[in-house]
Amino acid sequence: MPLSLSPSTSTPAASLEAKQKGPDKTPPIIHLSAVGKRFGDHQVLSDINLSVNHSEVVCLIGPSGSGKSTLLRSMAFLEEYDEGEIHIEGRLLGWEIDDRGRRKHAGRTRLNQARRNLGIVFQQFNLWPHMTALGNVTEALVRVRRIKRSEAEKRAMEVLDKVGLAEKAKEYPARLSGGQQQRVAIARALAMEPKIMLFDEPTSALDPELVGEVLAVMKQLALEGMTMVVVTHEMGFAAQVADTVVFLDQGSIVTRGTPSDVFRDTQHPRLRQFLQNYLDRNAFWHTTPEQET
């Protein structure tokens, strides 16, 4: 019996399909080949092969401990991967090959270069509590991109407006709700005009009624063509917005595919078990006769 999570055929998905998805000749913007990572004896990631194309939205799902956060963080080199290679825009991330063919840490400048086009949003928001929302967004613009403060503030206000928080610009994070804080965090990352946005369980720390506003912002970003890799438990979001859904379990990619493949049509036992588990806890709609085969 197929599971009840089916991709809706409402407008967002239709617009997604309207995006240029024809045979893409440009190389993938993120490419992982045979990536692995160990923590002591424990193999956290093994043999990960994944490509993300321009404007693609990839959702990573899986049970806790499956390594999905580690995988996402590795894409920003917040975790050092031990095996394989990660290429961001064609350049090797985090490592350099010295003249004897061995790996060593890439210098700070090279790492920063690679991260220039990455924006990251964390589960715990990680806003700086002693600065206002505006301050949080302008800080990197002023200190890293060396933009003049007035110009930086203009840009910051634009991006805060984009996430719907223009009136809260002068507020300190403590006075904002969780959903608002996360949106400020998204604005902070967006202000740097990244080509890729990485989201590490962006709504997991939020009260349920605040989740929607953050997902709405993320949906909008996807529609505008942002390349996104999202670790999430929000299956509805993945079903509606993702181009590819990747299921991880115990450190390896078990299966992947379009939302239909993964949520509706999969026969893979572990995935079905995971989704059933999820449904049992989260679904409160009932299946209609037409959706059952």
Add this chain to the structure above:
Amino acid sequence: MTFDLSIITANADAIWNAFLVTIYTWLAGSLLGLMAGLLIAALMLFGGRPLQRLLRVFIELVRGTPFLVILFLVYYGGPSFGVRLGAITAGVLCIAFYSSVYFAEIFRSGFAAVPRGQLEAGECLGLGRLQLMWRVQLPQMLVLILPAIVNMLTILCKETAVLSIITVPELTAVLTGIGTRTFTFIETLLVLCIAYLLLIEVTSRVGRWLERRVGTYLQR
């Protein structure tokens, strides 16, 4: 025995100068110690393993040695290396040196108190380690470490008394000198005790006031 405070008024000038010397060695030494301590803490944060281990050994050695012995090493032992410091300069430098390791520990615990996630976010945005320390860690640390720093300052104020042993003309040296010369031990030692008690009390009060001010500023 008679209690005659006139000996104090008779030597008011010398005592006032001694007071200034105490204040100077205390505050100048503490300031230098704070800066050195921050430097050590930052080096331990950014430096590689070998540097961290070296600094750790250095900190333990300085903390295991009495302040008086450090004074002797610098003031009397210095000339063996051609370093001939005046007593006051030696005093200031030793206070700075001795306090730097304690301040370094205070700064380190402060750094650790700021959640790592905030630093990761900054790193990913491209902020450098120094920028992160200056703009993200230190402002938040201030409230946390202020009590410990004020406490250390009171300890250092009392340590300035030890400088009398290497002939620095500060309060203890001068007042005990007067006392020995004129046999007015009671008066001079009493004034000496009261002077230190006043200094400590004032420092504590200022410290508490500062804590309140910084606290509200960051709370907003």
Add this chain to the structure above:
Amino acid sequence: MFDWPTFLFSLPLLGKALLITLQTSLLGNAIGFAIGTLIASMQLAKMPLLRRIGGSYIFIFRGVPLLVQLLVIYYLAPMFGLPNLSPMVAAIMALSLCSGAYIAEILRGGLLAIPSGQREAAHLLGMSRPAILLRIELPQAVQSTLPSLVNELVLLIKSSALVSVVGLADLTRVAQNLASSDYLFFQHYLVLAGIYCLINIPLTMFGRRLERHLERSLA
């Protein structure tokens, strides 16, 4: 550079001096502990007068530098009816009175952490106030504050270097004498520092291990 013969010959003298330093420090610590217990219980007493006396004691003996306390005791002892004190006695008095104030503060924290129900139960069972303190409260307070007490001992050993000014033949005094006789100041003081570190660093590490042990058993 380093004069090995002199160093080797100085070791026996320093060894004797080490005994004096340890003797003074440990006695000072022990008596200081007794004083600290007394003052701490005064601070937690019901009578306001006792609390004020305890508070004043701590204020004075933590506010005045140890060196000054030592000089006061040594030079003004006759005033308080005591005969001219020997350097050793004056030193132990000063060290114990001073550390007593610090230990009082440490113990006060430990005593406050004990649930008052225990005191009440003991009282109802007919135990006298001193008995409650010594048999019920103190052991627990000491157990929970042991790392701080060890730290206080280390500070005391370092402070004991000051007793050299009243002529007591402790480590520092002997090193000073050696240095002024052969002018090898740096060497003798370096060895002196080394000896203090040899005592203090293991003690400090022991204190840290105690602290971790405590954290784990409480977690």
